[in-house]
Amino acid sequence: MLSITNLRKIYKGTDKGIKDLTLTIENGDICAFIGPNGAGKTTALKAIVGIHPYEQGTIALNDINLQTDPQKFKSMLGYSPDNPDIYENLRGYEYLNFIGSIYAVPNQKFQQEVDYLTEQLDLKKSLSQLISSYSHGMKQRLVLISIFLHNPELIILDEPFVGLDPNASYFLTNELQKRAQAGAKVIYSTHVLEVAEKICNRVVLIDNGKVKVNRLMQELVAKETLGEIFRRETAR
């Protein structure tokens, strides 16, 4: 279980960021973070993965506290940022070897996962090229492969579908569902509400740094679409 309690992260000298976030994600949950531009989704995700220090609150994954045991917490995590800025001077396979060794993925398992994921995401033939020669979508696919390698318990993705071609998007939606069914917890931010409505069982709507809606998807969209709810909740 991922448990976030009264998380607060405000950028220095501003009143922007996340003001109060409390959330529980159970094993098998796929949770959508939605909200207007600038609402605080990326800030919240960066705090949850330990990139942004936060001044208040608790984040714990299976009772491992991010602040007191960051190394253990991060070993259970797979994170894809909104911008796939990765080591440009490495070749694709060098990057994957690097990530595999950081997470101490056993050799056989590493090879199996790389074979499967590069095949599915059509990156096999490009692994010997420098990452600097990759397109945006290819870098994104390489990051996705790298985060799935160690079978993370918590998968955090910041706008993962932006820039992915339809084949890669199809693979990603299936892969997230498959991994959630096997017990992983997934949170991803998105503006693509139709996909979120289809694959997520929980939705958190953030507006102006605060949680406005935190509901099970099935209950929330019983009478209205997620788009209609979004427009009503965020009307100025």
Ligand SMILES: Nc1ncnc2c1ncn2[C@@H]1O[C@H](COP(=O)(O)OP(=O)(O)OP(=O)(O)O)[C@@H](O)[C@H]1O
């Ligand atoms: N490094 C920073 N320093 C100061 N303010 C920041 C910083 N990063 C983000 N902000 C501000 O914090 C607020 C939340 O930004 P954030 O990027 O978390 O929003 P978001 O919900 O991810 O938006 P989008 O949907 O546009 O990606 C915004 O007002 C933004 O301007």
